[in-house]
Amino acid sequence: MARTKLPARPAPPRTSYPARVYAGLALAAALALGGSASFFESESLYQRQYRDPYLIAQQFPRLEGVRTAVPESAVMGYLTDTSPGSTVFEAMYGSARYVLAPRLVRLDTNAAWVLGNFTRPADFAALARRNGLRLERDFGNGVLLFRKEGTR
Numbered sequence: 001m002a003r004t005k006l007p008a009r010p011a012p013p014r015t016s017y018p019a020r021v022y023a024g025l026a027l028a029a030a031l032a033l034g035g036s037a038s039f040f041e042s043e044s045l046y047q048r049q050y051r052d053p054y055l056i057a058q059q060f061p062r063l064e065g066v067r068t069a070v071p072e073s074a075v076m077g078y079l080t081d082t083s084p085g086s087t088v089f090e091a092m093y094g095s096a097r098y099v100l101a102p103r104l105v106r107l108d109t110n111a112a113w114v115l116g117n118f119t120r121p122a123d124f125a126a127l128a129r130r131n132g133l134r135l136e137r138d139f140g141n142g143v144l145l146f147r148k149e150g151t152r
Helices: 019-049 056-062 064-069 087-100 124-130
Strands: 075-080 113-117 133-140 143-148
Touching: 056 064, 056 087, 064 087, 064 133, 064 143, 075 087, 075 143, 087 113, 124 133
Parallel strands: 075 113
Antiparallel strands: 113 143, 133 143
């Protein structure tokens, strides 16, 4: 069966726009570039003034004892004195999860290991007993490691 060759399609006609359209596009591009540069400058200034507003970098040395004491494969609970949903809670919980990764940190006390992350002193032994835990180690600065009663 012989193939028939299809005729080539004609090229579409070239469209020309008025000069004001090109000027408008150039102005929009210039404004976008200027806005990007202005945003970059203001964001750079903000980052220089407020390098770490949630103190994430300080959590690495603060939680180092927990990192060395708990196996990387552990699933940990979390106990704190901050109000769930508050900015302080979210910053502390989020930074603890970040620093302790690959360990998983859950919002409960039903794990063999439980991180205590507190903002003020308290009777931590009594708090542990109320939650079925025992105080394994107090690392200072509000960081404690609890174990579920009956686990080694």
